[in-house]
Amino acid sequence: MIPRQMTRTELDTALDWAAAEGWNPGLDDAEAFWQADPQGFFAMEDQGQMVAAICVVNHDQAMAFLGLYICERSYRGRGFGHALWQHALGHAGSRSVALDGVPAQQQNYARSGFAPAGRTVRLAGPLPAGEATGISPARLEDRATLSALEAKACGYFKTAFDQQWFSDTHSRHTLVHHDGGVIDGLVTLRACRDGFKVGPLVAPSTEVARALLAACAEQSGGAQVMIDVPDDARDLAALCADLGLRQVFSTTRMYRGAAPLTGSGLHAVATLELG
CATH class of the missing domain: 3.40.630.90 (Aminopeptidase)
Known part of the structure; x- marks a missing residue:
């Protein structure tokens, strides 16, 4: 499986996955997210179906933001999400990249060079x-x-x-x-x-x-x-x-x-x- 850019329709699917995980997206989030950086949404595909998603949105010349990192449940633990993660981070170029990480994943993010800067409650x-x-x-x-x-x-x-x-x-x-x-x-x-x-x-x-x-x-x-x-x-x-x-x-x-x-x-x- 090879990482690729996500389609606009697949972003709707990724937000449905997010809803199933309890992330509770907004009803009109998809279009605003997409227009922020249409080149910044990525998918991993298996047999024509998206199985993992992520975005690395370039907001300005200095800062990008990583989010919507999610893998379809049956594909977790098999390395597909990590390969997509590495591919998507390349989109940021030399920019700093921010994310909001849940406690269970912070050690994984640290291994990719992310350092904590404070909590969001x-x-x-x-x-x-x-x-x-x-x-x-x-x-x-x-x-x-x-x-x-x-x-x-x-x-x-x-x-x-x-x-x-x-x-x-x-x-x-x-x-x-x-x-x-x-x-x-x-x-x-x-x-x-x-x-x-x-x-x-x-x-x-x-x-x-x-x-x-x-x-x-x-x-x-x-x-x-x-x-x-x-x-x-x-x-x-x-x-x-x-x-x-x-x-x-x-x-x-x-x-x-x-x-x-x-x-x-x-x-x-x-x-x-x-x-």
Whole structure:
């Protein structure tokens, strides 16, 4: 079996596999993922069928992100996934590569040169009602501003991904906070196979983050909401705890190569699959 590029239709299959593993992808994730870097999705094939999947998406000239690493159950433990992993990493070239790894796989990732840089904690629960003061829907013409805000928070640009992610669909919506007519905070809420996920969230203060999450509460209607918070965003984690969200699992952010310089303020991860 030889690794090859994935087709767009196979990405839908990979996300179905992810759902079966409990990763709970969003209902409209596939197209935004694909448009981030259509050349960055890879598959291992056996007798005309995809048996393993992975993505290494090149976000900018310095940073790539690895995710959606999954092998069909009957093919696990036979070396097919590792061969695909090695092939896909070549797509990053000289870029640093990031991933969010579960504890059981971190030693395997370390053998490929990935070093831990901190935890990401998933907090979950229904969001309580609150005052969504200063919040309005994002406009298409805001996307460059939103991309720059998130790049300042996470340390690198995801321009192609953001162009799709910050464009509303029937199940994904981005909201912004204005201060004196200037956007200083944002949040994206997307419906998933089960409940909703928040991400990214960028806010200059706890008060702005609280307003953004109150707006998410209005849209999620009491359903389960999940948010992935880096461990250096302690004020956001404390706010989520105050709102009644509880930890359900964690991953470790790991880098092969130099880690980016993240910004101050409150920040939640857009997606564990693409950063």
